[in-house]
Structures are given as C-alpha cells and as structure tokens.
Amino acid sequence: MNWFACELHCHTVHSDGQFTPALLREKARELSLDGIALTDHNTLSGFDTIAKDGQSPCVLRGIEWTTFYGHMLVMDCGEFVDWREVRPDNIDEKTREITSKGGVAGAAHPFALGSPMCTGCYWDFNVRRWDDISFMEVWSGPSPWSQPSRGRTFALWNDLLDRGCHIAGTFGRDWHSDPAAGEAFACTWLGSERAFLTGDGMAGALKNGRVCVSAGPLLTVRAVSREGDAWPGDVIPAGEADFFFAADPDRRKELLHPRDLRPETFRLVGTGGRTVSEAPFSALPARIRIEAAPGWYRGELWGTLGNETCLLAFTSPLYAVDNDWKEV
Ligand SMILES: [Zn+2]
Ligand SMILES: [Zn+2]
Incomplete structure (x- = not known):
C-alpha cells in the first residue's frame, strides 16, 4: 500500500477562496502534497481551468454543496446532481443519486459554527441511511487536534460506526487563503495500490476507507x-x-x-x-x-x-x- 498526502477541502476564486486554481496547486506543491480536491461552494467551474498535465499534485474534481442545512463534499461525480433541491428530508435520495452516478459524498465540518458565524455550516440534514456517505470531516480547520468541536464530531463518528456504518474520517483544511501567523494544519493520507496518485485513486481511497489523518x-x-x-x-x-x-x-x-x-x-x-x-x-x-x-x-x-x-x-x-x- 502506498500512502499519499492530500488536502481534500480547498476553495479558489471560483467561490470565496483567494487563489486561482493554478496558484492553489502551486501552494499545494510547495507543501509537497500529492493530491488536492477542489471543493468550491456550489460550483465545479474551477476544475475546468486546471491543467491536466499529469504532474503532482493531482486534482480531484469536487464541489462543496453549501446549503442552509449543512455542507456536503461531493467528489468525482460523473453527472450533475442538483444541490439546489436538497432539504433535510430528501438528503438520502440525493446521496443515493450521487453514488449511483459514481460520486463520493462526505459530511463537511458537521459541528462548525462558521467564521464569521453563519447559518448552514452546522450539519442539520436528517440522514436516515448513511450507506451513501463515505466519509466525514472529523478534523477541520487550523489546529484541529485542539478545536472544541472535535469531541462532538468524534462522538458522532463513533456512534455511526457502532450502528454498523462504514465511514472514513478525514481532515479538511477548508483552505481559502494563506495561513495566519501560527496556524498549523493536519493532513489526510490516502492509500492506493498504485505507485502514482490520480483523481480516480483519491476518490477510490475515500470510497474504500483507505484513509489516515495526522497532525x-x-x-x-x-x-x-x-x-x-x-x-x-x-x-x-x-x-x-x-x-x-x-x-x-x-x-x-x-x-x-x-x-x-x-x-x-x-x-x-x-x-x-x-x-x-x-x-x-x-x-x-x-x-x-x-x-x-x-x-x-x-x-x-x-x-x-x-x-x-x-x-x-x-x-x-x-x-x-x-x-x-x-x-x-
Ligand atoms: Zn463549508
Ligand atoms: Zn469549505
């Protein structure tokens, strides 16, 4: 098994991030990341502008469904699934549609308050069936090892695992800009049998739970x-x-x-x-x-x-x- 350093939650100027997709990739290269997921709010447009040059880091096509009821990361979905229709009570149908179209869904920062405080960062979706949610961002943002919400996030993750769900735990930097002084982050490592990482390899690792997170x-x-x-x-x-x-x-x-x-x-x-x-x-x-x-x-x-x-x-x-x- 080969393990690749990845950042799975990134924003660019295509939503509210400060970097162009090309510059984000350059910043990721400086950190020696092997893969990044582009997850702009409710748009995939940034991915089209990224060079498909086979160079590191590879880029996974993603989107952050940004709604009043919570944020959900959707990776590598072959066809468009309409996030505008999602509500707390139809989330199961939406995640079913995502996986049936080859995508991978994950709950983003389920207990984040947002910065500044915002509606919708908190996970309010009434998920009855977790089979189509492959991962959960159990660590999020700067210094996730000491964030107050980490206890509740791990409690939710453990509870779902106790109920028999198979859910991977990830870290998401929620990368919007250069770090403030003193900010430190974790890294999500994805496992693959292959020698080189690709976007497909990243999505496959998330789907199969080949995931480690580390400070x-x-x-x-x-x-x-x-x-x-x-x-x-x-x-x-x-x-x-x-x-x-x-x-x-x-x-x-x-x-x-x-x-x-x-x-x-x-x-x-x-x-x-x-x-x-x-x-x-x-x-x-x-x-x-x-x-x-x-x-x-x-x-x-x-x-x-x-x-x-x-x-x-x-x-x-x-x-x-x-x-x-x-x-x-
Ligand atoms: Zn978010
Ligand atoms: Zn985000």
Whole structure:
C-alpha cells in the first residue's frame, strides 16, 4: 500500500477562496502534497481551468454543496446532481443519486459554527441511511487536534460506526487563503495500490476507507488475520488478529509538522470508542494482538503538541465481522 498526502477541502476564486486554481496547486506543491480536491461552494467551474498535465499534485474534481442545512463534499461525480433541491428530508435520495452516478459524498465540518458565524455550516440534514456517505470531516480547520468541536464530531463518528456504518474520517483544511501567523494544519493520507496518485485513486481511497489523518507523522495500521493482510476500510473475520502500527515521523517533516510534536503512544480503539490496547510509540512497527470481537477498530497515535497532550493521528476503521463475514 502506498500512502499519499492530500488536502481534500480547498476553495479558489471560483467561490470565496483567494487563489486561482493554478496558484492553489502551486501552494499545494510547495507543501509537497500529492493530491488536492477542489471543493468550491456550489460550483465545479474551477476544475475546468486546471491543467491536466499529469504532474503532482493531482486534482480531484469536487464541489462543496453549501446549503442552509449543512455542507456536503461531493467528489468525482460523473453527472450533475442538483444541490439546489436538497432539504433535510430528501438528503438520502440525493446521496443515493450521487453514488449511483459514481460520486463520493462526505459530511463537511458537521459541528462548525462558521467564521464569521453563519447559518448552514452546522450539519442539520436528517440522514436516515448513511450507506451513501463515505466519509466525514472529523478534523477541520487550523489546529484541529485542539478545536472544541472535535469531541462532538468524534462522538458522532463513533456512534455511526457502532450502528454498523462504514465511514472514513478525514481532515479538511477548508483552505481559502494563506495561513495566519501560527496556524498549523493536519493532513489526510490516502492509500492506493498504485505507485502514482490520480483523481480516480483519491476518490477510490475515500470510497474504500483507505484513509489516515495526522497532525504530523504518517500513521498506518495493517491488520493480519487468518484471511491475510487488511488495511483501514477492510473487513476482517472476528477472532485473533495482529494490528501492526507504524508511524513515519520523518516523512514531510519540514513541511507538514508542527515543530513541537512528540509521539508517545499507539492506541487501538474499538467499538464504543473504547481503548482496546496500547503500545509505546516506537520507530519500528509495534504489534498489538487481540481477539477481535465483531465491531470496528481504528489506530490512534497520542502524544504532546506544545504543552498539550492530544490525539496526533488516527486511521479510518477496519471492520470485524462474524463467521459468514464474506457475505457482508
Ligand atoms: Zn463549508
Ligand atoms: Zn469549505
């Protein structure tokens, strides 16, 4: 599995961002990002102006549905789906239409108040069926590891996972302009079997849950069960499984890390948001062996940032299911 550094939430002059799409891509290149998603408010027009030159970073065609009831990121949708008709009570039909047209939908900043305070940033959609929502921005904006809304966002994510939904967790910078002094951001890493990232590869990783988010080091978790290797987003059989945690503290260190980040503990978190087991952080992969009960499992990396003890990185879940697991 190859892991690519991406920013999945970007605005340009085609909505309320300050950069042209070309300049945004240049800024992303300076950060050594492998991929960016253009997600202007209610328009796809920026994508048409981006050079399709095969150079890094690749660009995923996206749009941020910006409504009074919440914001939703829609990526790689083959045909136009009319965001103007979306209401809290027809969101399920809309997300169904998006996935049936090949798109990937994700909830943007579900508990953001907006800056300045705005209506619509908060997620008010009455989703009854989450099957067509592939990801949720559980970290958003500057210093997401210490934002007050992070607890509620993780509680919502955990609750949906407990109910059996398969939802990846992402970070969205909600990139509009150059950072203010002192602002630091996280990065979403997308996994692909291929050596090079493409827009299709980004959308596929989001759909399949091959996602890790980090304030700094790339954190990966590989599970080895009786059925072989598995990665975030995969289904594994319940029973004995080894989870191998690896963190690469040096990858893109100068560009993406806050300077005072210190990893300390790998944590395997499962159903109910409970800690299943822990291991001290090490440069070599750490193994956590468990008897996996049916449910979900994700990797977390904890440590300090400045004086604060906090979550530094997390993977999207793997899902353990009982005996006839292949049918699921
Ligand atoms: Zn938004
Ligand atoms: Zn936005």
